[in-house]
Amino acid sequence: MADGEEISRVVPLHPRSGGTATQPVSTANKPAPPIVAFHRTELSQILRVYGRMVAAGEWRDYALDHGREQAVFSIYRRMGEVPMFRVTKTPKLARRQGAYAVVSAQGLILKRGHDLETVLRVFDKKRHLSVVGD
Template sequence: MTDHNEHSGLAERRGRIVIDLSEYRESRDPMPVAFHRLELNQILRVYGRMVGEGEWRDYAIDHLRDRAVFSVFKRSGDLPAYTIEKNPKLAQKQGAFSIVNTQGRILKRGHELAQVMKFFDKVQKLTD
């Protein structure tokens, strides 16, 4: 404990300010939006089912400053067939979760991920 205080005093005497690195990171670069574990479980459950049926083959997860995106691909080199997005800024409005197709059209939006993910149950029934 004494080393820390000595170093802090030395830095202050030299005209420097000691800042905790974690505080600096939080103030400078806010944490990106991410899916929580339970949300990822719901998404991966549907993804696994669709992979088993041969509909989807690959996925990507992006954690951006304003939203988190889970993209699913029919083939690895293509554009994503669907993106499942979490945008906390829309939580009080239309709902934080949405499913978007390749053209950028919002196919389903809601406050609860489980309800939004039911969209893929209907897609499966339409293709059968």
């Protein structure tokens, strides 16, 4: 729907009449839902680890995805494959398990927490990150 476009809704005419009418409703003044994104400092921390792993020849590509509930930094060994790892930010979980998580290609949560730097330390442990079959 474009800004300023009108949609219709059914509203009662009068409580005693029992009838209804269609009334135009403007969507121009409704705020867009907030998008979850990585902050500059968060991206800096992630890209520092990414750069180190690219230099080591482990990773070759990445993708960013920002949505209404979650931001995802996907890490690939080769273009066009399933991501090896995903670094996620889910603000809904900030008070529970922590907003940040590192998820493997199989969907296993390798590390979750409130502090991104601590969560990213999972990549320092080489033995946990070996890919079977490569």
